[in-house]
Amino acid sequence: MTGKDNAEFETGGMAMLRASFRLVAASLFCFGMQCFCSPAHAEDVNAAISSIGLYEMPLEIAKQKGFYKEEGLNVRAIVVTTGLQATALAAGELDYSTVGGAVIRAAAKGLRVKTVMGWWDRPLHILVGKPGLKDIKDLKNKRVAISSIGSTPHVMVKEALKTAGLDPDHDIIFLTMGGSSARLAALQAGTVDATPLDVAFLEKTEKLGLRMILSFGDVVDLPLGGLGVSTEKIKNNPEQIKRMIRATLKGLRFFKTNKEETLDIMKRYLSISGQYVGTVYDLAVRSLNENGDIGKKSLANELRLDKEILGLKQDISEKDVTDWSFVRAVANN
Numbered sequence: 001m002t003g004k005d006n007a008e009f010e011t012g013g014m015a016m017l018r019a020s021f022r023l024v025a026a027s028l029f030c031f032g033m034q035c036f037c038s039p040a041h042a043e044d045v046n047a048a049i050s051s052i053g054l055y056e057m058p059l060e061i062a063k064q065k066g067f068y069k070e071e072g073l074n075v076r077a078i079v080v081t082t083g084l085q086a087t088a089l090a091a092g093e094l095d096y097s098t099v100g101g102a103v104i105r106a107a108a109k110g111l112r113v114k115t116v117m118g119w120w121d122r123p124l125h126i127l128v129g130k131p132g133l134k135d136i137k138d139l140k141n142k143r144v145a146i147s148s149i150g151s152t153p154h155v156m157v158k159e160a161l162k163t164a165g166l167d168p169d170h171d172i173i174f175l176t177m178g179g180s181s182a183r184l185a186a187l188q189a190g191t192v193d194a195t196p197l198d199v200a201f202l203e204k205t206e207k208l209g210l211r212m213i214l215s216f217g218d219v220v221d222l223p224l225g226g227l228g229v230s231t232e233k234i235k236n237n238p239e240q241i242k243r244m245i246r247a248t249l250k251g252l253r254f255f256k257t258n259k260e261e262t263l264d265i266m267k268r269y270l271s272i273s274g275q276y277v278g279t280v281y282d283l284a285v286r287s288l289n290e291n292g293d294i295g296k297k298s299l300a301n302e303l304r305l306d307k308e309i310l311g312l313k314q315d316i317s318e319k320d321v322t323d324w325s326f327v328r329a330v331a332n333n
Contacts, residue, residue: 042074047096050082051179053198054124055225056098060269062251071243089113089230100226101152105306107321112231114323117245118294119225122217122287123156128205129194129213136164145177145186145195150309153196159220199283203276217287221301223294246330249292256288292327
C-alpha cells in the first residue's frame, strides 16, 4: 500500500478520480438504458480497494452472492491508492473506503471521516525473505521493503520487530517500494532482503524459492480492512450505510460458515491454485471478526500507534474516529 500527501491529491489525484468516475458513468449509461424498465433500480455505490487481495473478500463475496443486490445496491469496487481514500471520502468522491485503519488515522488528523465496520482483527500478511533467512531476528541490519513510511505494512513490521527484541528505528533499513507486486519484484531482484506481502502471495513466493519467515497474524494485533465513510454520509444517508453494512456482514459471515464455496471464490478472484487456497483460507479465518467491528486489543494498538505516528500529545478517542452504531443496529436486527 502507498500513501501520498494531500497536496498531491488536490493537484492530481482528485482530478484522476473524477475522470475515472465520469468514464464509469458513461460506460454504464447504455447498460442502464437497457434495464430501465426493470421494476427495481439498484443504487450505484463506489467502494475503494487498495488492490485486489484477500483483505476485501467480504466485499467480493457479498457482490458475487448477490447480498448487495438484495439491499438495492450496485457496489463498484474501484482501485484507489490507500493514502488517497480518506481524502476522497471527505470530498464526496467516494462512498466507501475499505482501508479502515487508514481512515482511523485520517480521522485522528481531523479529516471528517470515520470507520463504521471492521473485518479482520489481525493482519492477513506474511513476512517473506530471501532463502537462508529463518527468523525475524535474522533481519538485523537488513533491507526491508515497505509501501510507505507509516503504512500498515510498515507498522506491522515495526511491531513484529519489537516483539522479537529488535529496534526497528536502528536495526533495520526500510526502503519504500510501493505495492505488494513492486515489493516482490524488488525482493526477486535482490534489492531488498525481505518484505511483508498479502498472504495470497504465498503460492507465488514459494514457487520463486523465497521463504515465509512468519505470519503477522500470529504476532501482531492490528485491524485490517473494514468500511470507512465521511461524516457527511453518516449525517445525510445513514440508511444506505446500514444496507451496505448488512450485506457486507453477510459476506463476512459467509466466509467463515461456507468454507468450500468461499475457497472456490478465492481461487477465481485471487488466482490461487487448489493446492494453496486451503492454507491461505486457514491463515485468514483466524483473524476474522464476525461481529463486524474491531476487537478491543486491535483497536487499542491501532490508536496507540496512530498517536505515535502522528506525533499527537493527547490520546485518540475511539468515538472521534469510529462509529459502531450502524453495525450494532444491523446485528441486533
